[in-house]
Amino acid sequence: MVTTPMITRIQAGKRMSQVVVHGNTAYLAGQVAVDIGADISVQTAQVLEKIDRLLAAAGTDKSRLLSVTVFLTDIRSFAEMNAVWDSWVPADASPARATIQARLANPAYRVEMQAIAALP
Amino acid sequence: MVTTPMITRIQAGKRMSQVVVHGNTAYLAGQVAVDIGADISVQTAQVLEKIDRLLAAAGTDKSRLLSVTVFLTDIRSFAEMNAVWDSWVPADASPARATIQARLANPAYRVEMQAIAALP
Amino acid sequence: MVTTPMITRIQAGKRMSQVVVHGNTAYLAGQVAVDIGADISVQTAQVLEKIDRLLAAAGTDKSRLLSVTVFLTDIRSFAEMNAVWDSWVPADASPARATIQARLANPAYRVEMQAIAALP
Numbered sequence: 001m002v003t004t005p006m007i008t009r010i011q012a013g014k015r016m017s018q019v020v021v022h023g024n025t026a027y028l029a030g031q032v033a034v035d036i037g038a039d040i041s042v043q044t045a046q047v048l049e050k051i052d053r054l055l056a057a058a059g060t061d062k063s064r065l066l067s068v069t070v071f072l073t074d075i076r077s078f079a080e081m082n083a084v085w086d087s088w089v090p091a092d093a094s095p096a097r098a099t100i101q102a103r104l105a106n107p108a109y110r111v112e113m114q115a116i117a118a119l120p
Numbered sequence: 121m122v123t124t125p126m127i128t129r130i131q132a133g134k135r136m137s138q139v140v141v142h143g144n145t146a147y148l149a150g151q152v153a154v155d156i157g158a159d160i161s162v163q164t165a166q167v168l169e170k171i172d173r174l175l176a177a178a179g180t181d182k183s184r185l186l187s188v189t190v191f192l193t194d195i196r197s198f199a200e201m202n203a204v205w206d207s208w209v210p211a212d213a214s215p216a217r218a219t220i221q222a223r224l225a226n227p228a229y230r231v232e233m234q235a236i237a238a239l240p
Numbered sequence: 241m242v243t244t245p246m247i248t249r250i251q252a253g254k255r256m257s258q259v260v261v262h263g264n265t266a267y268l269a270g271q272v273a274v275d276i277g278a279d280i281s282v283q284t285a286q287v288l289e290k291i292d293r294l295l296a297a298a299g300t301d302k303s304r305l306l307s308v309t310v311f312l313t314d315i316r317s318f319a320e321m322n323a324v325w326d327s328w329v330p331a332d333a334s335p336a337r338a339t340i341q342a343r344l345a346n347p348a349y350r351v352e353m354q355a356i357a358a359l360p
Contacts, residue, residue: 004240005144007184007186009214013214014206015202015206015209015217016209016215016216016217017214018216020186020187020216022238023144025262027186027215027216028216029216030220064247066247066262067260067354067356071220075343078345082255085255086255089254089255093249093252094253095256096259096260096267096268097256098309098352098354100343100352101343102222102342103195103220104195104219104221105195105198114187114189116267118245120244124359124360127306127358132334134326134334135322136334136337137336139336140305140306142265142306143264147306147307147336147356149336150337150339150340222340222341223341224340224341225318232340234309
């Protein structure tokens with residue numbers, strides 16, 4: 001017998017849900033900063049804060065991140081993004097990650113992150 | 121004992137498969153429009169139609185989408201893509217989503233979508 | 241009773257892990273070439289070689305790839321990347337795939353690939 005994992009949605013909007021949980025895996029929508037006028041360091045911190053809150057809402061945390069895709073409006077901000085990332089990510093539980101440059105929905109956004117995490 | 125989920129491929133080509141199902145999760149290849157000369161609205165509708173058909177072939181449907189990544193050739197077509205998306209996506213079962221601008225394999229493609237869905 | 245899949249990390253660094261295995265699914269970090277001065281064919285071959293080695297470390301292989309996202313610095317190298325890909329990918333076990341153009345962390349990188357694979 002095959003058991004069907006449940007689908008649960010968090011902050012479910014008509015266009016998208018901020019988190020969709022399927023069985024033991026949580027898929028997060030692309031997260032952007034609240035303060036779109038802020039510099040890359042502040043925006044990165046705000047994105048990571050949002051990810052923390054969404055993971056908590058899904059009953060998990062950053063130590064169970066599986067994969068993160070980082071979109072930077074300007075790839076030259078790679079080092080600045082990494083400085084904030086490195087101080088946030090658990091050194092003994094880091095996810096797989098890929099970083100590319102991409103123009104985002106609002107030109108003032110400097111960074112967007114798309115994450116997949118496990119539930120405990 | 122650990123059970124190993126089966127892998128099933130749909131429209132399996134030598135280069136890629138249009139869908140790969142692993143256990144209860146279906147991974148779709150990036151979908152593009154059939155009519156590459158069409159405008160963003162028509163191309164978006166055609167991409168979503170292709171996704172519908174692939175999900176059906178995998179035994180599931182758009183109410184079980186987990187995550188969608190949208191690539192737009194020109195991010196300024198964001199609102200037009202969203203208009204078609206919003207009328208298609210189930211308002212009570214929307215997936216996580218991220219949208220970025222990216223040049224695609226054929227310069228005439230205006231949108232490509234990469235989706236992950238659950239099986240019922 | 242719900243069983244919780246284990247998380248295992250391979251080549252786990254403080255910033256990211258090269259592979260994160262969750263249950264029967266392996267998430268690979270974005271892979272780039274070793275020889276960043278090389279042309280697209282050589283870089284593609286080196287990326288695929290790295291993927292082979294990471295999959296082996298996770299106890300699986302390219303016949304169980306589920307989804308691959310290909311980032312090309314210049315989309316005009318699509319055909320050259322595909323030539324190397326086509327001779328590498330198992331013709332009867334190809335993954336879902338999407339390819340977009342994106343500037344990468346180092347301007348000398350011509351290709352980066354992000355993969356998800358199943359464990360046997």
